[in-house]
Amino acid sequence: MLIEVHHASVNFGEVRYLGFQRAGAVLGYDAAGYVVRAAADGTGPTVGERVVAFGAGAWAQRAAFGTDSVATVPAELDLAAAAALPLVGITALRTLRAAGPVAGRRVLVTGASGGVGRLAVQLARLGGGHVIASVGSAQRGAGLRELGAGEVVVGLDAVGEPVDVVLECLGGAHLVAAWNLLRPGGTLQSIGWASNEPAVFPPNSIFALGPAKTLQSFGDATNPGPDLTTLVGLATRGAVCVPVGWQGSWTRIHEAIDALLGRQILGKAVIDIPQVNGGTVVG
Ligand SMILES: NC(=O)c1ccc[n+]([C@@H]2O[C@H](COP(=O)([O-])OP(=O)(O)OC[C@H]3O[C@@H](n4cnc5c(N)ncnc54)[C@H](OP(=O)(O)O)[C@@H]3O)[C@@H](O)[C@H]2O)c1
Structure with a gap:
């Protein structure tokens, strides 16, 4: 067409x-x-x-x-x-789905000030998660609480407790720090590498006692129509801004x-x- x-x-x-x-x-x-x-x-x-x-x-x-x-x-x-909506919405929707149900879980979104981040914060909140939005400065965090973030943090040192899910947009040191914040059994969705920095995992830092922690890549753009319809529906009824x-x-x-x-x-x-x-x- x-x-x-x-x-x-x-x-x-x-x-x-x-x-x-x-x-x-x-x-x-x-x-x-x-x-x-x-x-x-x-x-x-x-x-x-x-x-x-x-x-x-x-x-x-x-x-x-x-x-x-x-x-x-x-x-x-x-x-x-x-x-x-399309690229950022489909990315946020599919990585959240891949992470599994988030109701009652702590969901960390890095790069939350950006396009993927602002959609991810809202969709994770809609799913019942407690959303921790990580941004580069307080100014970059403007509006995120209104979108559903329970916490807005500048830098991952400010995250007090482990998280169950990470939607990670920055790569580099953020990816390593976010991995360290992930609970046993948790999943980290590696979405992007906006920092353009290498990620250096110290020896043994991948090891975790208990259920396995998972790091997944994302790049699935197949058959976007149904997810686009979902996103348009959510936006039309004001469920996502x-x-x-x-x-x-x-x-x-x-x-x-x-x-x-x-x-x-x-x-x-x-x-x-x-x-x-x-x-x-x-x-
Ligand atoms: N895997 C996929 O299929 C897929 C799909 C969509 C997007 N992506 C990737 O996901 C990432 C986010 O996409 P987006 O559309 O949300 O981008 P965006 O709107 O530009 O947001 C990215 C955020 O990353 C932070 N950032 C940008 N440059 C940085 C740097 N040099 N160092 C540290 N932080 C930096 C900024 O947050 P602060 O200013 O608050 O620090 C910015 O708000 C990008 O890397 C993009 O390429 C991948």
Whole structure:
């Protein structure tokens, strides 16, 4: 299906790892807009429907996606907010699921000020967890208590008791410190490596008495449609607040990138994409 893209996300990984893209590649993964051509096999949303999509090539006025990679967006949800959801929302949702039930458990989220972090805090709280949100400064923690964090800490030395689950976004020394905070039987989901620092585990630091501690990688972007539908539903009924911290025209994308890499955005950056001749679909 072909989508007229009105808004797209700018994600940390997309800009940090630009060098891995081939020259001329259309960048971006999160798009929201209107269907201008339905899928040839007759499945999926029809022409004129508001949709959000996850897949390569999102920073474009028009982009093609498989029908397994889209969700329809109800009129009550802002399309720009929908565009902020896919990559970070799917990541937070799937890593939480992989960690198992969190009701009554202590869940540590590192890099909680960012896009994945702000979604993870809310979803873990919705699941009944006690959420400890770790951020780089008190200022970067703004709004996290309102999103459901029971504690907001600056640095992991401030975490008083062991935790059952870690959603880890920073890598390096944070990953090692978070592992040390994990209870026997607990699970650490290694999501990202924003610090770009090596992680050094001292001898025997992986050893733990009792049930095994687990460290899992994450990188599963398959069949995103059903999870996108779940996230859109949660956002539409206000169960999660979509954390858009920066929004502006795609002609200002350099500002969004600088702010994202400079750790100045609380949550997500969303670019608005103007349409040629105003577009074919009236939004
Ligand atoms: N595995 C996957 O499939 C997957 C999917 C999505 C994202 N990711 C990765 O997960 C991480 C988080 O993604 P995101 O979209 O939430 O990014 P984000 O919005 O930029 O948030 C990342 C947070 O990390 C902290 N940070 C940034 N640069 C840092 C540095 N040099 N040293 C220490 N802390 C730093 C910042 O928090 P403070 O300013 O509060 O310190 C920032 O808020 C990224 O590494 C991303 O590539 C992986």
